[in-house]
Amino acid sequence: MRNQIKILSILFLLAYNAALFNMSQKSSILELNRYKILTDSTGLELEDFMRSDEIWTKSSASIRTQITLIEENDSLFARAYVDRHNSWLKKDHNIEGTLFTHELYHARLAQAIAKDLSKKIDFYGYDKKTSLSKLDLYRKKLNFLQAKYDSESNHSRNELMQAYWEYKIDSLYNLDAQKEIFDEVSAFFPNPTVTHIWEYSDDTIYGKGTFVNKLEFIILKLNPSKIDSAYLVNYFTNKFFRENSKYNLIDFNPIAPNSILFGYSKDTVSKTETHNNILIDSQSNFYLARYAFPYFEEQDSTLIKVGERFFDSIKFKSDPTSPKIP
Structure with missing residues:
Protein backbone atom coordinates (compact mmCIF):
# COMPACT_ATOMS: atom_id res chain seq x y z
CA MET A 1 0.00 0.00 0.00
CA ARG A 2 2.82 2.34 0.95
CA ASN A 3 4.59 1.61 -2.31
CA GLN A 4 1.43 2.45 -4.24
CA ILE A 5 1.14 5.76 -2.38
CA LYS A 6 4.79 6.55 -3.12
CA ILE A 7 4.34 5.76 -6.78
CA LEU A 8 1.19 7.90 -6.97
CA SER A 9 2.98 10.75 -5.17
CA ILE A 10 5.90 10.55 -7.57
CA LEU A 11 3.57 10.53 -10.57
CA PHE A 12 1.65 13.49 -9.15
CA LEU A 13 4.85 15.46 -8.59
CA LEU A 14 6.05 14.64 -12.10
CA ALA A 15 2.73 15.73 -13.60
CA TYR A 16 2.69 18.89 -11.45
CA ASN A 17 6.24 19.84 -12.45
CA ALA A 18 5.46 19.13 -16.10
CA ALA A 19 2.39 21.37 -15.87
CA LEU A 20 4.44 24.14 -14.22
CA PHE A 21 7.13 23.80 -16.87
CA ASN A 22 4.51 23.94 -19.63
CA MET A 23 2.91 27.02 -18.08
CA SER A 24 6.32 28.63 -17.69
CA GLN A 25 7.13 27.95 -21.34
CA LYS A 26 3.80 29.38 -22.46
CA SER A 27 4.29 32.42 -20.23
CA SER A 28 7.78 32.97 -21.70
CA ILE A 29 6.41 32.73 -25.24
CA LEU A 30 3.58 35.12 -24.40
CA GLU A 31 6.03 37.56 -22.81
CA LEU A 32 8.21 37.44 -25.91
CA ASN A 33 5.17 38.44 -27.97
CA ARG A 34 4.11 41.17 -25.57
CA TYR A 35 6.29 44.01 -26.86
CA LYS A 36 6.56 44.85 -30.54
CA ILE A 37 9.22 47.22 -31.85
CA LEU A 38 7.72 49.63 -34.40
CA THR A 39 9.70 50.44 -37.54
CA ASP A 40 8.93 51.84 -40.98
CA SER A 41 8.35 48.28 -42.21
CA THR A 42 6.65 46.86 -39.10
CA GLY A 43 3.83 49.24 -38.30
CA LEU A 44 0.73 48.79 -36.20
CA GLU A 45 -1.64 45.92 -37.09
CA LEU A 46 -4.97 44.67 -35.78
CA GLU A 47 -3.17 41.67 -34.28
CA ASP A 48 -1.28 44.02 -31.97
CA PHE A 49 -4.42 44.69 -29.93
CA MET A 50 -4.12 41.50 -27.87
CA ARG A 51 -5.94 42.48 -24.69
CA SER A 52 -9.61 41.64 -24.26
CA ASP A 53 -12.11 44.52 -24.27
CA GLU A 54 -12.00 46.48 -21.06
CA ILE A 55 -15.43 45.86 -19.53
CA TRP A 56 -15.05 48.60 -16.89
CA THR A 57 -14.51 51.47 -19.33
CA LYS A 58 -16.55 53.09 -22.07
CA SER A 59 -13.46 53.41 -24.25
CA SER A 60 -13.65 51.49 -27.51
CA ALA A 61 -9.89 51.25 -27.92
CA SER A 62 -6.61 51.89 -26.22
CA ILE A 63 -2.98 51.52 -27.19
CA ARG A 64 0.03 51.53 -24.89
CA THR A 65 3.19 52.83 -26.52
CA GLN A 66 6.57 53.90 -25.24
CA ILE A 67 10.16 54.33 -26.40
CA THR A 68 13.30 52.47 -25.39
CA LEU A 69 17.01 52.32 -26.25
CA ILE A 70 18.48 49.49 -28.33
CA GLU A 71 22.20 48.84 -28.70
CA GLU A 72 23.37 47.61 -32.09
CA ASN A 73 27.01 47.35 -33.20
CA ASP A 74 28.19 49.58 -30.33
CA SER A 75 25.65 52.25 -31.31
CA LEU A 76 22.52 53.36 -29.43
CA PHE A 77 19.18 53.89 -31.13
CA ALA A 78 15.81 54.95 -29.75
CA ARG A 79 12.91 52.78 -30.87
CA ALA A 80 9.17 52.98 -30.28
CA TYR A 81 7.29 49.90 -29.15
CA VAL A 82 3.72 48.87 -28.42
CA ASP A 83 2.69 46.91 -25.33
CA ARG A 84 0.34 44.48 -27.04
CA HIS A 85 -0.99 42.97 -23.80
CA ASN A 86 -2.24 46.40 -22.71
CA SER A 87 -3.75 47.44 -26.05
CA TRP A 88 -7.29 46.67 -27.13
CA LEU A 89 -9.72 47.48 -29.94
CA LYS A 90 -13.40 46.60 -30.04
CA LYS A 91 -14.06 43.76 -32.45
CA ASP A 92 -16.51 45.75 -34.60
CA HIS A 93 -13.73 48.05 -35.83
CA ASN A 94 -11.44 47.17 -38.71
CA ILE A 95 -8.23 48.49 -40.19
CA GLU A 96 -10.18 50.93 -42.39
CA GLY A 97 -12.02 52.49 -39.47
CA THR A 98 -11.46 55.89 -37.89
CA LEU A 99 -10.83 54.31 -34.49
CA PHE A 100 -7.94 52.21 -35.78
CA THR A 101 -6.56 55.28 -37.59
CA HIS A 102 -6.63 57.25 -34.34
CA GLU A 103 -4.68 54.51 -32.55
CA LEU A 104 -2.31 54.20 -35.52
CA TYR A 105 -1.33 57.84 -35.06
CA HIS A 106 -0.61 57.22 -31.39
CA ALA A 107 1.92 54.64 -32.58
CA ARG A 108 3.28 56.97 -35.25
CA LEU A 109 3.70 59.75 -32.69
CA ALA A 110 5.81 57.40 -30.57
CA GLN A 111 7.90 56.57 -33.64
CA ALA A 112 8.37 60.28 -34.40
CA ILE A 113 9.62 60.99 -30.87
CA ALA A 114 11.96 57.97 -31.03
CA LYS A 115 13.38 59.18 -34.37
CA ASP A 116 14.02 62.60 -32.89
CA LEU A 132 19.36 57.13 -20.68
CA SER A 133 18.88 60.55 -19.08
CA LYS A 134 17.54 61.93 -22.37
CA LEU A 135 15.31 58.85 -22.75
CA ASP A 136 13.56 59.74 -19.49
CA LEU A 137 12.88 63.30 -20.75
CA TYR A 138 11.62 62.05 -24.12
CA ARG A 139 9.30 59.54 -22.45
CA LYS A 140 7.73 62.38 -20.46
CA LYS A 141 7.42 64.42 -23.67
CA LEU A 142 5.74 61.49 -25.44
CA ASN A 143 3.26 60.96 -22.58
CA PHE A 144 2.37 64.67 -22.65
CA LEU A 145 1.82 64.70 -26.43
CA GLN A 146 -0.20 61.46 -26.39
CA ALA A 147 -2.54 62.93 -23.78
CA LYS A 148 -2.81 66.21 -25.71
CA TYR A 149 -3.60 64.34 -28.93
CA ASP A 150 -6.42 62.45 -27.22
CA SER A 151 -7.77 65.57 -25.54
CA GLU A 152 -7.77 67.86 -28.60
CA SER A 153 -9.11 65.25 -31.02
CA ASN A 154 -11.56 63.93 -28.40
CA HIS A 155 -10.34 60.42 -29.21
CA SER A 156 -11.06 60.97 -32.97
CA ARG A 157 -14.61 62.31 -32.43
CA ASN A 158 -13.52 65.85 -33.39
CA GLU A 159 -12.84 65.25 -37.09
CA LEU A 160 -11.18 68.62 -37.72
CA MET A 161 -8.75 68.26 -34.84
CA GLN A 162 -8.09 64.65 -35.83
CA ALA A 163 -7.14 65.89 -39.32
CA TYR A 164 -4.89 68.55 -37.77
CA TRP A 165 -3.11 66.03 -35.54
CA GLU A 166 -2.67 63.53 -38.37
CA TYR A 167 -0.87 66.19 -40.42
CA LYS A 168 1.10 67.35 -37.37
CA ILE A 169 2.24 63.81 -36.50
CA ASP A 170 3.06 63.03 -40.14
CA SER A 171 5.13 66.21 -40.22
CA LEU A 172 7.12 65.07 -37.18
CA TYR A 173 7.41 61.49 -38.43
CA ASN A 174 8.62 62.53 -41.91
CA LEU A 175 10.51 65.62 -40.82
CA ASP A 176 13.33 65.01 -43.30
CA ALA A 177 11.06 63.89 -46.12
CA GLN A 178 11.09 67.13 -48.12
CA LYS A 179 10.03 66.21 -51.65
CA GLU A 180 11.56 67.98 -54.61
CA ILE A 181 8.70 69.29 -56.74
CA PHE A 182 10.70 71.26 -59.30
CA ASP A 183 14.40 72.02 -59.77
CA GLU A 184 14.26 74.91 -57.30
CA VAL A 185 11.40 73.98 -54.98
CA SER A 186 10.73 71.29 -52.39
CA ALA A 187 7.84 70.88 -49.96
CA PHE A 188 6.56 68.49 -47.33
CA PHE A 189 3.71 66.27 -48.51
CA PRO A 190 2.63 63.70 -45.88
CA ASN A 191 1.12 61.44 -48.56
CA PRO A 192 2.37 60.33 -52.00
CA THR A 193 1.74 63.00 -54.62
CA VAL A 194 -0.06 62.79 -57.94
CA THR A 195 0.57 64.85 -61.06
CA HIS A 196 -1.75 67.79 -61.72
CA ILE A 197 -2.31 69.19 -65.22
CA TRP A 198 -4.39 72.37 -65.49
CA GLU A 199 -5.30 73.25 -69.05
CA TYR A 200 -6.44 76.66 -70.22
CA SER A 201 -7.15 77.91 -73.73
CA ASP A 202 -3.77 79.68 -73.82
CA ASP A 203 -1.74 77.72 -71.30
CA THR A 204 -1.02 74.32 -69.69
CA ILE A 205 0.30 74.20 -66.14
CA TYR A 206 1.89 71.23 -64.39
CA GLY A 207 2.44 70.42 -60.73
CA LYS A 208 2.00 68.00 -57.85
CA GLY A 209 -0.68 67.56 -55.24
CA THR A 210 -2.11 65.25 -52.60
CA PHE A 211 -5.08 64.82 -50.25
CA VAL A 212 -4.76 64.53 -46.49
CA ASN A 213 -8.07 63.76 -44.84
CA LYS A 214 -10.23 66.77 -45.77
CA LEU A 215 -7.43 68.92 -47.21
CA GLU A 216 -5.90 69.16 -50.66
CA PHE A 217 -2.38 70.51 -51.18
CA ILE A 218 -1.05 71.58 -54.59
CA ILE A 219 2.08 73.23 -56.06
CA LEU A 220 2.12 74.28 -59.72
CA LYS A 221 4.80 75.96 -61.80
CA LEU A 222 3.35 78.94 -63.66
CA ASN A 223 4.14 80.16 -67.17
CA PRO A 224 3.57 83.93 -67.43
CA SER A 225 5.00 85.24 -70.72
CA LYS A 226 5.83 88.70 -69.34
CA ILE A 227 7.34 89.91 -66.09
CA ASP A 228 5.73 93.24 -65.41
CA SER A 229 3.39 94.02 -62.58
CA ALA A 230 0.29 94.94 -64.64
CA TYR A 231 0.48 91.77 -66.74
CA LEU A 232 1.17 89.55 -63.73
CA VAL A 233 -1.74 90.91 -61.72
CA ASN A 234 -4.06 90.18 -64.63
CA TYR A 235 -2.51 86.72 -65.21
CA PHE A 236 -2.78 85.64 -61.59
CA THR A 237 -6.21 87.11 -60.97
CA ASN A 238 -7.85 85.64 -64.07
CA LYS A 239 -6.45 82.17 -63.58
CA PHE A 240 -6.33 81.58 -59.86
CA PHE A 241 -8.46 84.04 -57.92
CA ARG A 242 -12.22 83.81 -57.98
CA GLU A 243 -14.82 86.57 -58.00
CA ASN A 244 -15.77 85.96 -54.40
CA SER A 245 -12.19 86.23 -53.17
CA LYS A 246 -12.16 87.87 -49.75
CA TYR A 247 -8.87 89.64 -50.30
CA ASN A 248 -5.75 89.72 -52.46
CA LEU A 249 -2.43 90.99 -51.17
CA ILE A 250 0.22 91.86 -53.74
CA ASP A 251 3.86 92.67 -52.94
CA PHE A 252 6.37 92.57 -55.78
CA ASN A 253 9.28 93.04 -53.38
CA PRO A 254 8.81 89.68 -51.67
CA ILE A 255 10.13 88.74 -48.29
CA ALA A 256 10.48 85.21 -46.93
CA PRO A 257 8.97 82.83 -47.81
CA ASN A 258 9.10 84.37 -51.32
CA SER A 259 5.40 85.20 -51.43
CA ILE A 260 4.29 88.05 -53.70
CA LEU A 261 0.55 87.51 -53.75
CA PHE A 262 -1.90 85.82 -51.45
CA GLY A 263 -5.56 85.12 -52.16
CA TYR A 264 -8.28 83.67 -50.01
CA SER A 265 -11.74 82.67 -51.19
CA LYS A 266 -14.88 80.88 -50.08
CA ASP A 267 -16.99 79.27 -52.77
CA THR A 268 -20.51 79.14 -51.36
CA VAL A 269 -21.72 76.97 -54.28
CA SER A 270 -19.21 74.12 -54.07
CA LYS A 271 -18.69 74.81 -50.35
CA THR A 272 -14.91 74.99 -50.69
CA GLU A 273 -12.46 77.32 -49.00
CA THR A 274 -9.26 77.95 -50.97
CA HIS A 275 -5.99 79.62 -49.98
CA ASN A 276 -3.61 80.57 -52.81
CA ASN A 277 -0.03 81.76 -52.47
CA ILE A 278 2.03 82.97 -55.44
CA LEU A 279 5.77 82.41 -54.90
CA ILE A 280 8.85 83.49 -56.86
CA ASP A 281 12.40 82.14 -56.84
CA SER A 282 15.64 84.00 -57.58
CA GLN A 283 15.40 83.05 -61.27
CA SER A 284 12.00 84.77 -61.62
CA ASN A 285 10.10 81.49 -61.83
CA PHE A 286 6.58 81.67 -60.42
CA TYR A 287 4.71 78.99 -58.48
CA LEU A 288 1.20 78.58 -57.16
CA ALA A 289 0.93 76.92 -53.75
CA ARG A 290 -2.62 76.08 -52.73
CA TYR A 291 -4.55 74.32 -50.02
CA ALA A 292 -8.31 73.82 -50.05
CA PHE A 293 -10.88 72.17 -47.81
CA PRO A 294 -14.66 71.89 -47.32
CA TYR A 295 -16.18 75.20 -46.29
CA PHE A 296 -18.41 75.48 -43.21
CA GLU A 297 -20.25 78.57 -42.04
CA GLU A 298 -18.97 77.98 -38.53
CA GLN A 299 -15.46 77.06 -39.68
CA ASP A 300 -12.82 77.23 -36.98
CA SER A 301 -9.14 77.77 -37.65
CA THR A 302 -8.03 74.15 -37.34
CA LEU A 303 -7.71 73.28 -41.02
CA ILE A 304 -6.15 76.67 -41.73
CA LYS A 305 -3.42 75.79 -39.21
CA VAL A 306 -2.72 72.63 -41.16
CA GLY A 307 -2.61 74.50 -44.47
CA GLU A 308 -0.25 77.13 -43.11
CA ARG A 309 2.12 74.40 -41.99
CA PHE A 310 2.16 73.23 -45.61
CA PHE A 311 2.99 76.75 -46.83
CA ASP A 312 5.77 76.97 -44.23
CA SER A 313 7.29 73.70 -45.48
CA ILE A 314 7.99 75.08 -48.98
CA LYS A 315 11.71 75.62 -49.48
CA PHE A 316 13.78 77.16 -52.27
CA LYS A 317 17.28 75.94 -53.09
CA SER A 318 18.42 79.32 -54.34
CA ASP A 319 18.96 82.54 -52.46
CA PRO A 320 15.60 83.45 -50.89
CA THR A 321 16.10 87.08 -51.87
CA SER A 322 14.13 87.34 -55.10
CA PRO A 323 14.54 89.97 -57.82
CA LYS A 324 12.40 93.06 -57.89
CA ILE A 325 9.73 93.14 -60.56
CA PRO A 326 9.16 96.34 -62.54
Missing part, protein backbone atom coordinates in the same frame (compact mmCIF):
# COMPACT_ATOMS: atom_id res chain seq x y z
CA LEU A 117 15.88 61.12 -29.90
CA SER A 118 17.96 58.87 -32.18
CA LYS A 119 19.04 61.87 -34.24
CA LYS A 120 20.04 63.75 -31.08
CA ILE A 121 22.09 60.76 -29.80
CA ASP A 122 23.87 60.48 -33.14
CA PHE A 123 24.43 64.22 -33.66
CA TYR A 124 25.74 65.00 -30.17
CA GLY A 125 27.45 61.63 -29.62
CA TYR A 126 25.75 60.98 -26.28
CA ASP A 127 27.22 58.17 -24.16
CA LYS A 128 24.95 55.53 -22.63
CA LYS A 129 24.43 57.39 -19.33
CA THR A 130 23.48 60.64 -21.07
CA SER A 131 21.26 58.77 -23.55
Whole structure:
Protein backbone atom coordinates (compact mmCIF):
# COMPACT_ATOMS: atom_id res chain seq x y z
CA MET A 1 0.00 0.00 0.00
CA ARG A 2 2.82 2.34 0.95
CA ASN A 3 4.59 1.61 -2.31
CA GLN A 4 1.43 2.45 -4.24
CA ILE A 5 1.14 5.76 -2.38
CA LYS A 6 4.79 6.55 -3.12
CA ILE A 7 4.34 5.76 -6.78
CA LEU A 8 1.19 7.90 -6.97
CA SER A 9 2.98 10.75 -5.17
CA ILE A 10 5.90 10.55 -7.57
CA LEU A 11 3.57 10.53 -10.57
CA PHE A 12 1.65 13.49 -9.15
CA LEU A 13 4.85 15.46 -8.59
CA LEU A 14 6.05 14.64 -12.10
CA ALA A 15 2.73 15.73 -13.60
CA TYR A 16 2.69 18.89 -11.45
CA ASN A 17 6.24 19.84 -12.45
CA ALA A 18 5.46 19.13 -16.10
CA ALA A 19 2.39 21.37 -15.87
CA LEU A 20 4.44 24.14 -14.22
CA PHE A 21 7.13 23.80 -16.87
CA ASN A 22 4.51 23.94 -19.63
CA MET A 23 2.91 27.02 -18.08
CA SER A 24 6.32 28.63 -17.69
CA GLN A 25 7.13 27.95 -21.34
CA LYS A 26 3.80 29.38 -22.46
CA SER A 27 4.29 32.42 -20.23
CA SER A 28 7.78 32.97 -21.70
CA ILE A 29 6.41 32.73 -25.24
CA LEU A 30 3.58 35.12 -24.40
CA GLU A 31 6.03 37.56 -22.81
CA LEU A 32 8.21 37.44 -25.91
CA ASN A 33 5.17 38.44 -27.97
CA ARG A 34 4.11 41.17 -25.57
CA TYR A 35 6.29 44.01 -26.86
CA LYS A 36 6.56 44.85 -30.54
CA ILE A 37 9.22 47.22 -31.85
CA LEU A 38 7.72 49.63 -34.40
CA THR A 39 9.70 50.44 -37.54
CA ASP A 40 8.93 51.84 -40.98
CA SER A 41 8.35 48.28 -42.21
CA THR A 42 6.65 46.86 -39.10
CA GLY A 43 3.83 49.24 -38.30
CA LEU A 44 0.73 48.79 -36.20
CA GLU A 45 -1.64 45.92 -37.09
CA LEU A 46 -4.97 44.67 -35.78
CA GLU A 47 -3.17 41.67 -34.28
CA ASP A 48 -1.28 44.02 -31.97
CA PHE A 49 -4.42 44.69 -29.93
CA MET A 50 -4.12 41.50 -27.87
CA ARG A 51 -5.94 42.48 -24.69
CA SER A 52 -9.61 41.64 -24.26
CA ASP A 53 -12.11 44.52 -24.27
CA GLU A 54 -12.00 46.48 -21.06
CA ILE A 55 -15.43 45.86 -19.53
CA TRP A 56 -15.05 48.60 -16.89
CA THR A 57 -14.51 51.47 -19.33
CA LYS A 58 -16.55 53.09 -22.07
CA SER A 59 -13.46 53.41 -24.25
CA SER A 60 -13.65 51.49 -27.51
CA ALA A 61 -9.89 51.25 -27.92
CA SER A 62 -6.61 51.89 -26.22
CA ILE A 63 -2.98 51.52 -27.19
CA ARG A 64 0.03 51.53 -24.89
CA THR A 65 3.19 52.83 -26.52
CA GLN A 66 6.57 53.90 -25.24
CA ILE A 67 10.16 54.33 -26.40
CA THR A 68 13.30 52.47 -25.39
CA LEU A 69 17.01 52.32 -26.25
CA ILE A 70 18.48 49.49 -28.33
CA GLU A 71 22.20 48.84 -28.70
CA GLU A 72 23.37 47.61 -32.09
CA ASN A 73 27.01 47.35 -33.20
CA ASP A 74 28.19 49.58 -30.33
CA SER A 75 25.65 52.25 -31.31
CA LEU A 76 22.52 53.36 -29.43
CA PHE A 77 19.18 53.89 -31.13
CA ALA A 78 15.81 54.95 -29.75
CA ARG A 79 12.91 52.78 -30.87
CA ALA A 80 9.17 52.98 -30.28
CA TYR A 81 7.29 49.90 -29.15
CA VAL A 82 3.72 48.87 -28.42
CA ASP A 83 2.69 46.91 -25.33
CA ARG A 84 0.34 44.48 -27.04
CA HIS A 85 -0.99 42.97 -23.80
CA ASN A 86 -2.24 46.40 -22.71
CA SER A 87 -3.75 47.44 -26.05
CA TRP A 88 -7.29 46.67 -27.13
CA LEU A 89 -9.72 47.48 -29.94
CA LYS A 90 -13.40 46.60 -30.04
CA LYS A 91 -14.06 43.76 -32.45
CA ASP A 92 -16.51 45.75 -34.60
CA HIS A 93 -13.73 48.05 -35.83
CA ASN A 94 -11.44 47.17 -38.71
CA ILE A 95 -8.23 48.49 -40.19
CA GLU A 96 -10.18 50.93 -42.39
CA GLY A 97 -12.02 52.49 -39.47
CA THR A 98 -11.46 55.89 -37.89
CA LEU A 99 -10.83 54.31 -34.49
CA PHE A 100 -7.94 52.21 -35.78
CA THR A 101 -6.56 55.28 -37.59
CA HIS A 102 -6.63 57.25 -34.34
CA GLU A 103 -4.68 54.51 -32.55
CA LEU A 104 -2.31 54.20 -35.52
CA TYR A 105 -1.33 57.84 -35.06
CA HIS A 106 -0.61 57.22 -31.39
CA ALA A 107 1.92 54.64 -32.58
CA ARG A 108 3.28 56.97 -35.25
CA LEU A 109 3.70 59.75 -32.69
CA ALA A 110 5.81 57.40 -30.57
CA GLN A 111 7.90 56.57 -33.64
CA ALA A 112 8.37 60.28 -34.40
CA ILE A 113 9.62 60.99 -30.87
CA ALA A 114 11.96 57.97 -31.03
CA LYS A 115 13.38 59.18 -34.37
CA ASP A 116 14.02 62.60 -32.89
CA LEU A 117 15.88 61.12 -29.90
CA SER A 118 17.96 58.87 -32.18
CA LYS A 119 19.04 61.87 -34.24
CA LYS A 120 20.04 63.75 -31.08
CA ILE A 121 22.09 60.76 -29.80
CA ASP A 122 23.87 60.48 -33.14
CA PHE A 123 24.43 64.22 -33.66
CA TYR A 124 25.74 65.00 -30.17
CA GLY A 125 27.45 61.63 -29.62
CA TYR A 126 25.75 60.98 -26.28
CA ASP A 127 27.22 58.17 -24.16
CA LYS A 128 24.95 55.53 -22.63
CA LYS A 129 24.43 57.39 -19.33
CA THR A 130 23.48 60.64 -21.07
CA SER A 131 21.26 58.77 -23.55
CA LEU A 132 19.36 57.13 -20.68
CA SER A 133 18.88 60.55 -19.08
CA LYS A 134 17.54 61.93 -22.37
CA LEU A 135 15.31 58.85 -22.75
CA ASP A 136 13.56 59.74 -19.49
CA LEU A 137 12.88 63.30 -20.75
CA TYR A 138 11.62 62.05 -24.12
CA ARG A 139 9.30 59.54 -22.45
CA LYS A 140 7.73 62.38 -20.46
CA LYS A 141 7.42 64.42 -23.67
CA LEU A 142 5.74 61.49 -25.44
CA ASN A 143 3.26 60.96 -22.58
CA PHE A 144 2.37 64.67 -22.65
CA LEU A 145 1.82 64.70 -26.43
CA GLN A 146 -0.20 61.46 -26.39
CA ALA A 147 -2.54 62.93 -23.78
CA LYS A 148 -2.81 66.21 -25.71
CA TYR A 149 -3.60 64.34 -28.93
CA ASP A 150 -6.42 62.45 -27.22
CA SER A 151 -7.77 65.57 -25.54
CA GLU A 152 -7.77 67.86 -28.60
CA SER A 153 -9.11 65.25 -31.02
CA ASN A 154 -11.56 63.93 -28.40
CA HIS A 155 -10.34 60.42 -29.21
CA SER A 156 -11.06 60.97 -32.97
CA ARG A 157 -14.61 62.31 -32.43
CA ASN A 158 -13.52 65.85 -33.39
CA GLU A 159 -12.84 65.25 -37.09
CA LEU A 160 -11.18 68.62 -37.72
CA MET A 161 -8.75 68.26 -34.84
CA GLN A 162 -8.09 64.65 -35.83
CA ALA A 163 -7.14 65.89 -39.32
CA TYR A 164 -4.89 68.55 -37.77
CA TRP A 165 -3.11 66.03 -35.54
CA GLU A 166 -2.67 63.53 -38.37
CA TYR A 167 -0.87 66.19 -40.42
CA LYS A 168 1.10 67.35 -37.37
CA ILE A 169 2.24 63.81 -36.50
CA ASP A 170 3.06 63.03 -40.14
CA SER A 171 5.13 66.21 -40.22
CA LEU A 172 7.12 65.07 -37.18
CA TYR A 173 7.41 61.49 -38.43
CA ASN A 174 8.62 62.53 -41.91
CA LEU A 175 10.51 65.62 -40.82
CA ASP A 176 13.33 65.01 -43.30
CA ALA A 177 11.06 63.89 -46.12
CA GLN A 178 11.09 67.13 -48.12
CA LYS A 179 10.03 66.21 -51.65
CA GLU A 180 11.56 67.98 -54.61
CA ILE A 181 8.70 69.29 -56.74
CA PHE A 182 10.70 71.26 -59.30
CA ASP A 183 14.40 72.02 -59.77
CA GLU A 184 14.26 74.91 -57.30
CA VAL A 185 11.40 73.98 -54.98
CA SER A 186 10.73 71.29 -52.39
CA ALA A 187 7.84 70.88 -49.96
CA PHE A 188 6.56 68.49 -47.33
CA PHE A 189 3.71 66.27 -48.51
CA PRO A 190 2.63 63.70 -45.88
CA ASN A 191 1.12 61.44 -48.56
CA PRO A 192 2.37 60.33 -52.00
CA THR A 193 1.74 63.00 -54.62
CA VAL A 194 -0.06 62.79 -57.94
CA THR A 195 0.57 64.85 -61.06
CA HIS A 196 -1.75 67.79 -61.72
CA ILE A 197 -2.31 69.19 -65.22
CA TRP A 198 -4.39 72.37 -65.49
CA GLU A 199 -5.30 73.25 -69.05
CA TYR A 200 -6.44 76.66 -70.22
CA SER A 201 -7.15 77.91 -73.73
CA ASP A 202 -3.77 79.68 -73.82
CA ASP A 203 -1.74 77.72 -71.30
CA THR A 204 -1.02 74.32 -69.69
CA ILE A 205 0.30 74.20 -66.14
CA TYR A 206 1.89 71.23 -64.39
CA GLY A 207 2.44 70.42 -60.73
CA LYS A 208 2.00 68.00 -57.85
CA GLY A 209 -0.68 67.56 -55.24
CA THR A 210 -2.11 65.25 -52.60
CA PHE A 211 -5.08 64.82 -50.25
CA VAL A 212 -4.76 64.53 -46.49
CA ASN A 213 -8.07 63.76 -44.84
CA LYS A 214 -10.23 66.77 -45.77
CA LEU A 215 -7.43 68.92 -47.21
CA GLU A 216 -5.90 69.16 -50.66
CA PHE A 217 -2.38 70.51 -51.18
CA ILE A 218 -1.05 71.58 -54.59
CA ILE A 219 2.08 73.23 -56.06
CA LEU A 220 2.12 74.28 -59.72
CA LYS A 221 4.80 75.96 -61.80
CA LEU A 222 3.35 78.94 -63.66
CA ASN A 223 4.14 80.16 -67.17
CA PRO A 224 3.57 83.93 -67.43
CA SER A 225 5.00 85.24 -70.72
CA LYS A 226 5.83 88.70 -69.34
CA ILE A 227 7.34 89.91 -66.09
CA ASP A 228 5.73 93.24 -65.41
CA SER A 229 3.39 94.02 -62.58
CA ALA A 230 0.29 94.94 -64.64
CA TYR A 231 0.48 91.77 -66.74
CA LEU A 232 1.17 89.55 -63.73
CA VAL A 233 -1.74 90.91 -61.72
CA ASN A 234 -4.06 90.18 -64.63
CA TYR A 235 -2.51 86.72 -65.21
CA PHE A 236 -2.78 85.64 -61.59
CA THR A 237 -6.21 87.11 -60.97
CA ASN A 238 -7.85 85.64 -64.07
CA LYS A 239 -6.45 82.17 -63.58
CA PHE A 240 -6.33 81.58 -59.86
CA PHE A 241 -8.46 84.04 -57.92
CA ARG A 242 -12.22 83.81 -57.98
CA GLU A 243 -14.82 86.57 -58.00
CA ASN A 244 -15.77 85.96 -54.40
CA SER A 245 -12.19 86.23 -53.17
CA LYS A 246 -12.16 87.87 -49.75
CA TYR A 247 -8.87 89.64 -50.30
CA ASN A 248 -5.75 89.72 -52.46
CA LEU A 249 -2.43 90.99 -51.17
CA ILE A 250 0.22 91.86 -53.74
CA ASP A 251 3.86 92.67 -52.94
CA PHE A 252 6.37 92.57 -55.78
CA ASN A 253 9.28 93.04 -53.38
CA PRO A 254 8.81 89.68 -51.67
CA ILE A 255 10.13 88.74 -48.29
CA ALA A 256 10.48 85.21 -46.93
CA PRO A 257 8.97 82.83 -47.81
CA ASN A 258 9.10 84.37 -51.32
CA SER A 259 5.40 85.20 -51.43
CA ILE A 260 4.29 88.05 -53.70
CA LEU A 261 0.55 87.51 -53.75
CA PHE A 262 -1.90 85.82 -51.45
CA GLY A 263 -5.56 85.12 -52.16
CA TYR A 264 -8.28 83.67 -50.01
CA SER A 265 -11.74 82.67 -51.19
CA LYS A 266 -14.88 80.88 -50.08
CA ASP A 267 -16.99 79.27 -52.77
CA THR A 268 -20.51 79.14 -51.36
CA VAL A 269 -21.72 76.97 -54.28
CA SER A 270 -19.21 74.12 -54.07
CA LYS A 271 -18.69 74.81 -50.35
CA THR A 272 -14.91 74.99 -50.69
CA GLU A 273 -12.46 77.32 -49.00
CA THR A 274 -9.26 77.95 -50.97
CA HIS A 275 -5.99 79.62 -49.98
CA ASN A 276 -3.61 80.57 -52.81
CA ASN A 277 -0.03 81.76 -52.47
CA ILE A 278 2.03 82.97 -55.44
CA LEU A 279 5.77 82.41 -54.90
CA ILE A 280 8.85 83.49 -56.86
CA ASP A 281 12.40 82.14 -56.84
CA SER A 282 15.64 84.00 -57.58
CA GLN A 283 15.40 83.05 -61.27
CA SER A 284 12.00 84.77 -61.62
CA ASN A 285 10.10 81.49 -61.83
CA PHE A 286 6.58 81.67 -60.42
CA TYR A 287 4.71 78.99 -58.48
CA LEU A 288 1.20 78.58 -57.16
CA ALA A 289 0.93 76.92 -53.75
CA ARG A 290 -2.62 76.08 -52.73
CA TYR A 291 -4.55 74.32 -50.02
CA ALA A 292 -8.31 73.82 -50.05
CA PHE A 293 -10.88 72.17 -47.81
CA PRO A 294 -14.66 71.89 -47.32
CA TYR A 295 -16.18 75.20 -46.29
CA PHE A 296 -18.41 75.48 -43.21
CA GLU A 297 -20.25 78.57 -42.04
CA GLU A 298 -18.97 77.98 -38.53
CA GLN A 299 -15.46 77.06 -39.68
CA ASP A 300 -12.82 77.23 -36.98
CA SER A 301 -9.14 77.77 -37.65
CA THR A 302 -8.03 74.15 -37.34
CA LEU A 303 -7.71 73.28 -41.02
CA ILE A 304 -6.15 76.67 -41.73
CA LYS A 305 -3.42 75.79 -39.21
CA VAL A 306 -2.72 72.63 -41.16
CA GLY A 307 -2.61 74.50 -44.47
CA GLU A 308 -0.25 77.13 -43.11
CA ARG A 309 2.12 74.40 -41.99
CA PHE A 310 2.16 73.23 -45.61
CA PHE A 311 2.99 76.75 -46.83
CA ASP A 312 5.77 76.97 -44.23
CA SER A 313 7.29 73.70 -45.48
CA ILE A 314 7.99 75.08 -48.98
CA LYS A 315 11.71 75.62 -49.48
CA PHE A 316 13.78 77.16 -52.27
CA LYS A 317 17.28 75.94 -53.09
CA SER A 318 18.42 79.32 -54.34
CA ASP A 319 18.96 82.54 -52.46
CA PRO A 320 15.60 83.45 -50.89
CA THR A 321 16.10 87.08 -51.87
CA SER A 322 14.13 87.34 -55.10
CA PRO A 323 14.54 89.97 -57.82
CA LYS A 324 12.40 93.06 -57.89
CA ILE A 325 9.73 93.14 -60.56
CA PRO A 326 9.16 96.34 -62.54
